[in-house]
Amino acid sequence: MARYDYACGRCGVFEVVRPIDAPVHEPTCATCGGAATRVYAPPVITSPHSALRRARDAAEASAHEPAVLHRMPAPPRRHAHPPNPLHARLPRP
Numbered sequence: 001m002a003r004y005d006y007a008c009g010r011c012g013v014f015e016v017v018r019p020i021d022a023p024v025h026e027p028t029c030a031t032c033g034g035a036a037t038r039v040y041a042p043p044v045i046t047s048p049h050s051a052l053r054r055a056r057d058a059a060e061a062s063a064h065e066p067a068v069l070h071r072m073p074a075p076p077r078r079h080a081h082p083p084n085p086l087h088a089r090l091p092r093p
């Protein structure tokens, strides 16, 4: 089941819970029966310690207080691990 937010012009935002594979339709307001439109919101991140959360917090913090580098960052390594010898047998253009 997924939760979707809809907005009614008179009553405000309300939530509809339906299967994620259900056909998309614009529901009517449960209070007044008027037309409702979909409201899009950022996804809810449930784990406050996830890598995504840390990356998002770092990106947001860097917008206000950019990190100061005291030296140039190391160049990226070409191969983090030895190349696979089977790749040499692959056809070349």
Ligand SMILES: [Zn+2]
Pocket: 008, 009, 010, 011, 012, 029, 030, 031, 032, 033, 034
């Ligand atoms: Zn309404």
